[in-house]
């Protein structure tokens with residue numbers, strides 16, 4: 001894995017250098033603070049969210065809501081090729097189960113029932129007898145980018161950072177389902193976690209989602225107990241979670257207790273109505289869309305992120321700047337990432353790594369030179385293997401503000 005370590009080491013050196021450069025140049029450069037937005041004609045220097053970093057056990061996260069706890073990672077803190085545990089965003093619909101702290105993980109059981117021939121109740125020990133696999137898997141919240149929509153959609157105002165790619169160890173969902181013996185009637189999974197509804201009512205369920213059996217049977221859909229070589233952190237689902245990579249993060253149920261195989265589309269809380277659904281046809285901003293015209297989001301769209309430099313960099317004229325980030329494309333993969341420094345007039349191709357395994361994000365980088373002093377925006381645009389590109393402006397408005405995969409932009413002033 002030495003070809004993985006090399007870019008990391010040079011990244012650190014580069015970051016240090018970038019920091020020094022920023023310190024040695026004194027600039028008077030104040031900008032008005034406005035609502036984070038990607039849309040319209042607002043210069044990105046004016047639109048970036050404020051840094052607000054304070055959450056125990058986390059580093060570089062911006063809290064969007066305290067109850068339930070929701071926090072996104074600032075893009076420049078997603079610079080690692082594999083997202084460290086303390087930098088992975090957190091998305092909770094309910095309250096973190098206290099049993100995850102207190103309970104001996106050995107007392108934990110996972111029930112598999114529904115449309116199976118042999119329902120199972122597995123202890124963690126029994127679950128770990130299935131063959132383990134380790135994959136780097138990308139999870140993005142369906143609402144990442146919601147802050148860009150106008151009229152605004154209710155919910156956490158995620159900007160860019162409800163995405164991460166950590167390395168998970170677990171067993172294949174497919175192996176467990178096969179051992180329970182799927183009936184011919186099996187069409188969908190329903191996953192239940194152990195978190196508590198916001199009301200505190202133990203009979204209410206904050207969220208229960210699932211996927212078509214075909215996605216559950218994909219070899220990269222895991223029941224995981226390790227994140228980056230350590231037991232799952234409490235906030236990420238200790239002791240067990242589903243990882244359904246490339247699909248809305250909401251299908252990766254944390255604190256997993258129960259898998260029920262359904263003979264129809266699952267109808268648990270947050271599966272129906274407007275939750276994690278978009279209109280079947282394009283609608284104008286602000287439209288009322290009847291429930292029956294909403295469809296479940298499956299694979300997430302192609303997207304990229306610029307993780308270096310941090311926006312609002314001051315850079316020295318004449319010095320080449322290495323720009324880099326990640327790109328991903330749901331069930332598909334990314335073919336190219338292009339970068340523009342002139343508001344999209346010209347685009348240059350970056351060098352892009354293949355994914356470490358299917359559903360891992362890909363890393364891109366390029367060296368940029370700036371033709372003269374002044375204000376620049378770096379825009380990054382990914383294209384998936386089917387030729388589908390990220391839009392440069394906010395894509396189709398939808399009632400809950402999902403699937404905003406507009407290009408990420410960072411501001412650079414060349415002095």
Ligand SMILES: Nc1nc2c(c(=O)[nH]1)N[C@H]1C(S)=C(S)[C@@H](COP(=O)(O)O)O[C@H]1N2
Nearest residue numbers: 089090091092093141193249250252253254
């Ligand atoms: N039990 C449970 N699982 C859950 C959630 C939840 O609220 N409860 N949130 C989901 C959503 S909407 C997302 S985007 C991902 C986020 O995973 P993370 O907090 O590990 O980043 O977890 C999913 N799994």
Ligand SMILES: [Mo]
Nearest residue numbers: 141142249250
């Ligand atoms: Mo989510």
